[in-house]
Amino acid sequence: MLVPPRAGLTTEIVVETAMKIADKEGIAQLTLFRIAEELGVKSPSLYEHVDGIEGLIKLLRLRGLKIMAREFQRAVIGVSGDEAIRRFADSFRSFVKEHPSLYSLTVESDIEDDEEIRAVAGEILDTIYAVLRIYGLSGEKLIHATRYMRSAIHGFVSLEISGGFGLEVSPDESFDLIKEVIVSNMKNWL
Amino acid sequence: MLVPPRAGLTTEIVVETAMKIADKEGIAQLTLFRIAEELGVKSPSLYEHVDGIEGLIKLLRLRGLKIMAREFQRAVIGVSGDEAIRRFADSFRSFVKEHPSLYSLTVESDIEDDEEIRAVAGEILDTIYAVLRIYGLSGEKLIHATRYMRSAIHGFVSLEISGGFGLEVSPDESFDLIKEVIVSNMKNWL
DNA sequence: TGTTTTACCTAACTACATTAGGATATAACC
DNA sequence: GGTTATATCCTAATGTAGTTAGGTAAAACA
Numbered sequence: 001m002l003v004p005p006r007a008g009l010t011t012e013i014v015v016e017t018a019m020k021i022a023d024k025e026g027i028a029q030l031t032l033f034r035i036a037e038e039l040g041v042k043s044p045s046l047y048e049h050v051d052g053i054e055g056l057i058k059l060l061r062l063r064g065l066k067i068m069a070r071e072f073q074r075a076v077i078g079v080s081g082d083e084a085i086r087r088f089a090d091s092f093r094s095f096v097k098e099h100p101s102l103y104s105l106t107v108e109s110d111i112e113d114d115e116e117i118r119a120v121a122g123e124i125l126d127t128i129y130a131v132l133r134i135y136g137l138s139g140e141k142l143i144h145a146t147r148y149m150r151s152a153i154h155g156f157v158s159l160e161i162s163g164g165f166g167l168e169v170s171p172d173e174s175f176d177l178i179k180e181v182i183v184s185n186m187k188n189w190l
Numbered sequence: 191m192l193v194p195p196r197a198g199l200t201t202e203i204v205v206e207t208a209m210k211i212a213d214k215e216g217i218a219q220l221t222l223f224r225i226a227e228e229l230g231v232k233s234p235s236l237y238e239h240v241d242g243i244e245g246l247i248k249l250l251r252l253r254g255l256k257i258m259a260r261e262f263q264r265a266v267i268g269v270s271g272d273e274a275i276r277r278f279a280d281s282f283r284s285f286v287k288e289h290p291s292l293y294s295l296t297v298e299s300d301i302e303d304d305e306e307i308r309a310v311a312g313e314i315l316d317t318i319y320a321v322l323r324i325y326g327l328s329g330e331k332l333i334h335a336t337r338y339m340r341s342a343i344h345g346f347v348s349l350e351i352s353g354g355f356g357l358e359v360s361p362d363e364s365f366d367l368i369k370e371v372i373v374s375n376m377k378n379w380l
Numbered sequence: 381t382g383t384t385t386t387a388c389c390t391a392a393c394t395a396c397a398t399t400a401g402g403a404t405a406t407a408a409c410c
Numbered sequence: 411g412g413t414t415a416t417a418t419c420c421t422a423a424t425g426t427a428g429t430t431a432g433g434t435a436a437a438a439c440a
Contacts, residue, residue: 032396049418108352109353140359143364144359147355147364151342177334223427223428234390234428243427243429
């Protein structure tokens with residue numbers, strides 16, 4: 001049959017499709033109508049698989065955090081110290097460039113009560129902690145240093161994807177410098 | 191008359207009201223209907239004063255940038271060097287806490303073709319340049335250093351307002367440390 | 381004072397999210 | 411294999427928001 005009587009959707013397929021639309025066409029284009037069209041069904045049918053647009057966005061947020069957690073862990077496996085920081089920063093930036101909309105969703109956590117989301121976010125934090133503990137950081141110092149590193153990297157990539165930097169001067173070079181600044185700050189944290 | 195026949199609106203009043211709603215109730219509540227209700231008119235009437243929701247948001251973005259430009263300039267008047275950096279950072283954070291929604295609008299510039307917006311954004315950059323030139327920075331070094339400082343401060347405050355930090359460890363203390371890290375980095379920029 | 385302009389209105393249209401209820405393919409079971 | 415049950419899809423209809431068209435009366439002006 002050219003048009004199968006059932007599309008054979010799953011929550012997984014809907015989330016995957018939503019992710020592609022969000023990252024390729026922007027978050028504004030992410031409507032149930034648009035997703036349904038892409039999947040060859042009508043928008044009310046999606047309610048069988050996701051809990052409305054709100055529920056879908058929660059799933060996207062979780063998906064984004066899971067990908068980040070995985071990529072960050074892979075990035076720092078087998079390395080430590082300065083090189084681990086550089087690889088973490090690079091994998092962070094790569095993720096954001098590949099999934100700009102997904103990333104923006106992961107930031108808008110808004111007092112997240114979802115247990116699973118909290119767990120994956122905790123995994124990401126643990127990866128950072130593992131990297132920074134090599135520098136002798138622990139306790140509150142570790143927390144402050146982590147906040148600093150997250151701020152600098154998140155700040156850079158979020159300004160970058162929203163077009164906040166001019167392009168006459170190379171953003172790659174700026175990012176390289178920022179990585180080195182972070183590295184040197186960790187070597188003798190206040 | 192209890193109900194005046196004309197509300198006597200101006201673009202200014204509409205923008206001001208929109209700003210209050212956005213910052214107090216969140217960007218999601220910022221609808222023409224909500225603004226009209228607040229002003230005692232019907233939503234189509236707003237089209238006399240602003241160019242739809244899109245035009246209103248552009249005005250809000252401009253308004254946000256103008257306030258920022260003014261506050262940052264005032265913050266660093268009469269001081270220079272380390273203290274100027276600290277005051278800039280503090281006024282940045284204060285603005286974002288007071289106008290979280292307005293701030294988020296200023297970040298989503300998206301290849302802004304608006305000449306006025308570009309001009310005000312340039313003013314803000316000039317203030318930062320003026321502060322950092324004291325450290326002997328110029329040319330590309332100045333650009334890189336500026337990007338670093340913006341990234342760290344923007345990163346911190348945007349993570350902070352979106353609830354990205356736990357509260358067991360004081361965010362104020364983290365921010366104080368970040369300011370000192372930035373100061374020391376400027377003293378011997380790479 | 382008469383005329384024009386402006387600021388508001390109602391009515392109506394579009395887009396999107398959502399719910400209710402129905403049809404049938406697919407799966408489960410006998 | 412035939413019957414039943416469930417799940418997946420549908421159409422129809424509702425609510426909210428943005429927007430446009432066109433009307434009316436207040437305000438500005440000459």
